[in-house]
Amino acid sequence: MGLLFALGYDPFLRRTEEACLAEWRREVLADLSGDVLEIGAGTGANLRHYPDAVTRLTVSEPDAHMRRRLEEAARAATTPARTIVVSDAPSEALPFEAATFDAAVSTLVLCTVAHPDRTLAEIARVLRPGGRLAFLEHVASDTDPSRLAWQRRIEPVWKWLADGCRLTRHTREAIVRAGFTIEREVRASMRKAPPWVRPTVRGIARKASA
Template identity: 45%
Template sequence: MPKSQTVRRPVFARFYAHVAGPGLEKAGVGEHRARLLRDLTGEVLEIGAGHGANFAHYPPSVAHVAAVEPEPRLRALAIEAARRAAVPVDVRDGLADGLPFEDATFDAVVFCLALCSVPNPHAALAEAYRVLRPGGQLRFFEHVRASTARMRRMQRVVDATVWPLLCGGCHTGRDTEAGIRRAGFAVTELDRFVFPATRIPTPAGTHILGIAVRPRAPGDGDPETRTQSRA
């Protein structure tokens, strides 16, 4: 596995923790965080935990959360949030494409607004697959490629120019659902929606939230996917 390295983005970390994060909470992101983590059990890994905003939403059925966050300022805030969590949370340095865990360690892996900013989402999903136990769940809540051609063109423009520089490496137009399927997961639940609800559409407005499963044996067919789509 690649050796873990710290990712320093101090300006973005301050902005996200003190401006963007609270703005998302005011817009109602907590409801989506709660949906993402509902009914989880056992050993859970959260990749790209940021400042720990999810920790308060883990249900008591979770035995333990291992959380990795490579940005030092965000990781320090996540450690503080872990102390207030109702379930045991261990926060450590770590990169999505080189996780410091053995194969088949976790019952669930969580990506929450993180796959947009990892340098190599394919490698990150491959690592998530590796550390999941067969039959384990991938929970994901991410902003993704837009549904309309016009907005996809806008996403390509901003992703090739200022957006990643201003937003900590974030890319607005990644086809994360397709990436999850290519990594070998079977998507079993998928909700597509716009968040937050704004009068003027934004490049990062299209989101997906759902569950995928690591198959128990090679050759297992994909379970039926329950899909919702909301404008």
């Protein structure tokens, strides 16, 4: 399953990337700088969107098939001005000291991790005080009850097909529950995507300064 998912991931998302995702990735990453951690980096779809101000990038990906593609993408994207380090760490147990990173990134990952609350607690731990979390996630519909009912119905099959992806997570609320302050937030429908993954939220959340 992992190999098929890794092989199919980029082709499956291509039309969505062109329609909106690539632009959204650029937007949430645009203001980041310094030492950045990306969790669940997949095939490395974000790598080409990081601004020059990001000087060191740690990309974590526990799935071996995805990580092979990520390593290739990281080799191609490493420059004299930017180091990219690939880690196999799951986001629920990050092998980094507290207060290490200036920013963290999660795009289309909090739908899939086994333990979103533990993941967000780990992100909060490794961020320096005042550090930012850039997020872009598909979520449970909170404006359309019939879509939410469909998301609930489809979720068991989708979870099996899409490597553990859940459709009914309230990720914005989980970010707030983890102690972050949401500084910027956009809700939008993901164009050229299956209807059950269209509701999204993206933005910037900040860890308290002290």
